[in-house]
Amino acid sequence: MNEFIAGFLYTFIAYGTPLILCSLGGMMTGLSGRFNLGMEGMMLFSAFFSLLFANQFGSLIAGLAMGVIITVAIGLMMAFINIRMGVDIYIAGMAVNVLGTGLTTFLIFVLTGSQGSIIYPQAPRLLKLTTPILGNIPYLNQVVSNHTWLDYLAIILVIVLAIVIHKTAFGRHIRAVGKSEWVASACGISVNKNIYASYVLCGILCGLAGASLSLNQGIFVGGFIGMTNGRGWLAMAVVILAQENPYIVLFSAWALGALSAIGDILQASKGFPARVVQMLPFIGALIAASIYSYRREKRNIRG
Amino acid sequence: MQQKKRTLFQLLVILSGLVMALIVILLCSDEPALALRYFFIGPFSSTYFLGDMLNNAVPLIICGLAASISFTASVWNLGLEGMVYFGMLTGTITAAALDGVSAVIAIPLMFLAAFLGGAVLSALCSFLYSKFHLDIMMSSLMLANVIFYLVFLLIEGPLRDADSEQGVTTKAIPEAFRFGKLLSSSDLNTTIFIALALAVFIYFALKHSRLGYEIRMTGLNASFARYGGINTGLIAIIAMLISGGLGGVGGLTYVLGTSFRVRNQLCGIGWSGLSIAMISRNNPALVVPVAIFFAYLTEGAQCAALFADITPDVSQIIQGAILLLVTGEAMINFLENRRGNRKLSVKGVSR
Numbered sequence: 017m018n019e020f021i022a023g024f025l026y027t028f029i030a031y032g033t034p035l036i037l038c039s040l041g042g043m044m045t046g047l048s049g050r051f052n053l054g055m056e057g058m059m060l061f062s063a064f065f066s067l068l069f070a071n072q073f074g075s076l077i078a079g080l081a082m083g084v085i086i087t088v089a090i091g092l093m094m095a096f097i098n099i100r101m102g103v104d105i106y107i108a109g110m111a112v113n114v115l116g117t118g119l120t121t122f123l124i125f126v127l128t129g130s131q132g133s134i135i136y137p138q139a140p141r142l143l144k145l146t147t148p149i150l151g152n153i154p155y156l157n158q159v160v161s162n163h164t165w166l167d168y169l170a171i172i173l174v175i176v177l178a179i180v181i182h183k184t185a186f187g188r189h190i191r192a193v194g195k196s197e198w199v200a201s202a203c204g205i206s207v208n209k210n211i212y213a214s215y216v217l218c219g220i221l222c223g224l225a226g227a228s229l230s231l232n233q234g235i236f237v238g239g240f241i242g243m244t245n246g247r248g249w250l251a252m253a254v255v256i257l258a259q260e261n262p263y264i265v266l267f268s269a270w271a272l273g274a275l276s277a278i279g280d281i282l283q284a285s286k287g288f289p290a291r292v293v294q295m296l297p298f299i300g301a302l303i304a305a306s307i308y309s310y311r312r313e314k315r316n317i318r319g
Numbered sequence: 320m321q322q323k324k325r326t327l328f329q330l331l332v333i334l335s336g337l338v339m340a341l342i343v344i345l346l347c348s349d350e351p352a353l354a355l356r357y358f359f360i361g362p363f364s365s366t367y368f369l370g371d372m373l374n375n376a377v378p379l380i381i382c383g384l385a386a387s388i389s390f391t392a393s394v395w396n397l398g399l400e401g402m403v404y405f406g407m408l409t410g411t412i413t414a415a416a417l418d419g420v421s422a423v424i425a426i427p428l429m430f431l432a433a434f435l436g437g438a439v440l441s442a443l444c445s446f447l448y449s450k451f452h453l454d455i456m457m458s459s460l461m462l463a464n465v466i467f468y469l470v471f472l473l474i475e476g477p478l479r480d481a482d483s484e485q486g487v488t489t490k491a492i493p494e495a496f497r498f499g500k501l502l503s504s505s506d507l508n509t510t511i512f513i514a515l516a517l518a519v520f521i522y523f524a525l526k527h528s529r530l531g532y533e534i535r536m537t538g539l540n541a542s543f544a545r546y547g548g549i550n551t552g553l554i555a556i557i558a559m560l561i562s563g564g565l566g567g568v569g570g571l572t573y574v575l576g577t578s579f580r581v582r583n584q585l586c587g588i589g590w591s592g593l594s595i596a597m598i599s600r601n602n603p604a605l606v607v608p609v610a611i612f613f614a615y616l617t618e619g620a621q622c623a624a625l626f627a628d629i630t631p632d633v634s635q636i637i638q639g640a641i642l643l644l645v646t647g648e649a650m651i652n653f654l655e656n657r658r659g660n661r662k663l664s665v666k667g668v669s670r
Contacts (some may be wrong), residue, residue: 310450
C-alpha cells in the first residue's frame with residue numbers, strides 16, 4: 017500500500033510540471049493585464065523544436081535553448097503586434113494556437129514524411145536526479161527523488177517568482193501596469209517595457225513547459241489534441257485560481273495532476289474508460305474556477 | 320476615406336498571406352512550379368474541386384456567423400469547437416433514430432437537435448456565468464475540452480455503429496434526409512443555400528431588428544446599453560445561445576457535406592469559425608467571402624497535396640499568419656506612426 021501511495025505521489029508531481037511552468041507564464045502575462053491565450057500553441061512550438069534540435073545536435077541544452085528561444089520570439093512578437101499594431105491580445109493568442117498546430121504538423125511532414133507525430137528514441141532525455149539528503153529517507157525518497165531536473169526547477173521557479181512578484185520593484189511595476197495602465201504610466205512606469213517583460217517571461221516558462229513534455233519521452237504528437245492535451249487551457253483555470261500567488265499555482269497544478277493520476281490508476285485497476293480520465297482535469301478545473309469566482313464575487317459584494 | 324483605406328489594407332493582408340503561401344511552398348517543395356499551380360489554380364480547375372471548395376465553405380460560413388454573433392455582444396465564446404462537435408453528434412444521432420419518418424418532419428427535427436445540442440452547452444456556460452460569475456471565455460473553453468472526450472467516449476461506446484466500414488463512427492444519416500447534390504461529382508449540396516440565407520438573415524437581423532440593436536449595443540458599450548434600458552445580461556446570454564446553436568448547425572452541415580457520420584476526430588471548423596469572425600470583424604456580410612477564402616486555401620492545399628508534394632497543413636499556417644496580420648485600422652495607425660507623427664498612443668497612455 018505504501019508503495020502504491022508513493023507511486024501515486026511521484027506520478028502527480030511529474031504530471032504537474034508542465035502545467036506549473038505554463039501557468040506561471042500565464043500568470044505573469046495576466047499580471048501585466050494582457051492574458052496570453054496562445055500558451056497551447058507556444059508549448060507545441062517549444063515541444064517540437066526542442067525535441068528536433070536535441071536530436072539533431074545530440075545535446076539537451078541545444079534543444080532546450082532552441083525551444084525557449086522560439087517561444088520567447090513568439091512572445092515578443094505577440095507583445096509587439098499587440099502594443100504597436102493594436103491587435104487584440106486574444107486574437108494574437110488564437111493566431112499563435114492556429115500556427116502552433118499547423119506549423120508543427122506541417123514541419124513534421126516536411127522533415128520526416130510522417131503524419132502528426134515523431135519519435136526519436138535516441139534523442140537525449142531529461143536527466144533524472146536523485147536528491148542527496150531527501151533521497152536517503154525511506155518512503156520519502158520514492159516520492160521526491162528521481163524526478164527530472166525540470167521538475168525541481170519548476171518548484172524552485174515558483175518560489176523565485178513569488179519573491180519577484182511580491183518583493184521586487186519589477187514585480188510591483190508589472191502588477192501596477194495590470195491594475196491600471198493610466199496610473200502606472202502617470203507614476204513613471206513604462207507600460208510597454210513591462211508588457212514585453214511579462215511576455216518574455218511567459219515565453220521562457222512556456223518554452224520550458226513544452227520541452228519538459230517532449231524531452232521526457234523523446235516523442236512529439238501534434239494536432240488539435242496533441243502533446244499539450246489542453247494544458248494551455250487548464251493553465252487559464254489555474255491562473256484564475258491563483259491570481260497573484262505562485263504557491264497556489266503550484267498546489268492547483270498538483271491537484272489537477274493528482275486528478276489525472278487518480279484517473280490513470282482507476283483506469284489500470286478498475287477498467288475506467290480512458291476518455292473519462294482525460295476529461296477529469298477539465299471538469300475539476302471548471303468546478304474549482306466556478307467556486308472561486310463565486311466566492312470572490314460574494315466577497316466583493318460584502319466588502 | 321478611412322473606410323477605403325481599411326478595405327485596401329485587408330486586401331493587402333490577404334495578399335501577404337498568399338505571398339507567404341508562395342514562400343512556404345517554394346521552400347519545401349521539390350517541384351514548386353507544379354505545387355504552386357495546383358495550390359492557386361487547383362480549386363478552379365475542375366467542377367469537382369470547385370464543388371468541394373464551396374462544400375468546405377458551408378460549415379465555415381455558419382460557424383463564422385456563430386462566432387461573430389457572440390463577439391458582437393462582446394461574449395468570448397472560444398469553446399465554439401465543442402459546441403460544433405456536440406451539435407454534430409446530437410443532429411446525426413437524431414437523424415439516425417428518425418430513420419423511416421417522413422423527411423419533411425425529420426429534417427427540421429435534425430436541425431433542431433443540432434441547434435439544441437450546441438445551445439445546451441451555451442446555456443451551461445451562461446448558467447455558470449450568471450450563478451457563479453465564471454468568465455464565459457474560460458468556461459466555454461473548459462467545457463469544450465470536456466465535450467471532446469465525452470463525444471469520443473459516446474462514439475467509441477454506446478453510439479458506435481458496429482457495421483460501419485469507415486472506422487469508429489456513429490450511425491449514418493439516412494439517405495432520405497441527405498440534401499440534394501449540386502455539382503454531381505463533388506459533395507456540394509443544397510445546404511449552401513441554408514448557409515447563405517443565414518448570412519443574409521443575420522446581417523439584416525443584426526442591423527435592423529430590435530434584438531440585433533440590443534446585441535450590438537451590449538457589445539459596444541455595456542454600461543451605456545444598461546442606462547438605455549437594455550438588459551445586458553440577458554442579451555449576452557441570448558447571443559451566447561444563438562452562437563452555440565448555430566455552431567451545432569454548422570457541425571451538422573459539415574456531417575451532411577462529408578461522410579454523413581460523426582468520427583472520433585476533431586475537424587477544427589469551430590476554431591476556423593472563430594478566426595473567420597475575427598478577420599471579418601464580426602460583420603456577417605464579410606463572413607461569407609472570408610469563409611470561402613479559407614475554404615479556397617484548404618482546397619488549394621489539398622489539391623497541391625494530391626498532385627504535388629505538399630501537405631494540407633499549409634493552409635493552416637497561412638490562416639494563422641493572416642489572423643496575426645489582420646489588424647485593419649490598427650495596422651494603418653502603426654504605419655502612420657512610422658511615417659512621422661508619433662503621437663501618444665490611442666488611449667492617451669504615454670508608453
